[in-house]
Amino acid sequence: MRLLTFLTPLLALLPIALSADQQHWANLSSKSKDGVIKLDTESYREILSDDREYSVSVVLTALPAQFKCQPCHDFDPSFHQVAASWKRKPRHVRDNHFFAKLDFQDGQAIYQELGLTSAPTVMFHPALSGPNKSNKLSVITYEMNRNGLTAPPLHSFLSNLTPEPFSFYKPINPVHLVAIPMSLFAIVVSLYSMRRVLIPLIQSRLIWGTFSIILILTFTSGHMWNKIKNAPYVAAGPNGQISWIAGGYSNQLGLESQVVGGIYGLLAFSIIALTVLIPAQSSPVKQRIGVYLWLGMLIIVFSLLMKLFRMKNGGYPFGLLF
Structure with missing residues (x-):
């Protein structure tokens, strides 16, 4: 029993x-x-x-x-x-x-x-x-x-219908388990073999300065606003003409932001030339010519920027040459 x-x-x-x-x-x-x-x-x-x-x-x-x-x-x-x-x-x-x-x-x-x-x-x-x-x-x-x-x-x-519940099984892809470590290893080896070229580039003030200026110009020109608002590149004017400037300070077109970015870039390069490039010249004559040239460039480009603001909004009170 x-x-x-x-x-x-x-x-x-x-x-x-x-x-x-x-x-x-x-x-x-x-x-x-x-x-x-x-x-x-x-x-x-x-x-x-x-x-x-x-x-x-x-x-x-x-x-x-x-x-x-x-x-x-x-x-x-x-x-x-x-x-x-x-x-x-x-x-x-x-x-x-x-x-x-x-x-x-x-x-x-x-x-x-x-x-x-x-x-x-x-x-x-x-x-x-x-x-x-x-x-x-x-x-x-x-x-x-x-x-x-x-x-x-x-x-x-x-x-929920089978005699017993069962877990969902997703097979592991062995290719990823092999390919990813091998790829990382190949990248590390490649970077190590190129260290004599990469280290000077990483430590270069010119490269980091250029990258920083490009990044700053991208954000200050309104590129991110265009992406968020999905702004059109150009727009049709009242007479069917192509317009690249949107009226008012709360609107912007894609081409307009590119023009503003280019103007900001010329202004930035003018300041860099006046503060870095011209003092590096050994000849007083070259320094004098450089000052006149880049100072004139600074004034002209800044005048164009102010004119652009007046084109966007007729009530903008400031101007310089134009």
Whole structure:
């Protein structure tokens, strides 16, 4: 009596013997790489027999090229991925539910019987007898239009219907595990081999100064405002003419910001020339000519900038040469 009491829980853990037809589908599923059984008209009717003790998830699709069903090709990897996730369950569990696929060219009669005019379509057929029979005896169709063609929504839908919930498994791509470290190693080696060239460039005040000026001009000219507001490059004027200046201080066009950036760049370079380049000249004559030249450039360009402000807003009171 004590021995029987001890063995009862262990006997409950042993897999229950499968019926002949269920064992047949279990063998076909185990031979498939991801557990998907390929059906035709006859096997479709056989796997969905009225006395089945197992449930079935069937995708009705049209993969051959002559049918031109792009959603079928997009959804097919998702269905196989979910089926492969279910196949990771223990055999005594996964043999109570099968994933199957019926292509249109292999089962046109089934499509006509079901009245299907589009693909892909996923249907869950519950068990009709045996220990897995539940109160859900009607076929449940997956809402493809609302859930889309990706695998996670399909997994969430089927995991609530299968005999046991199952986790979604996404295989790891070994190429990334090898390619990324090798790429990083190659970059490090390349940078190390070019250190004699790169270190002087990194320490160059000229390069960092030029980069800083370009960055400052990009932001002060209004480039980020154009990106945020999606401002047009030019606009049509009242007479059909192309206008590159937007009236008012709260509007701006793409070409206008480029012109302003160019003006700011000339002004910045004029100041740099007056403070750095001209004092570096050894000849007093060259220094004098340079001062006159770049000071004149500074005044002219700044006058153009003020004129641009007056063109944007007629009430701007200041001006210089123009």
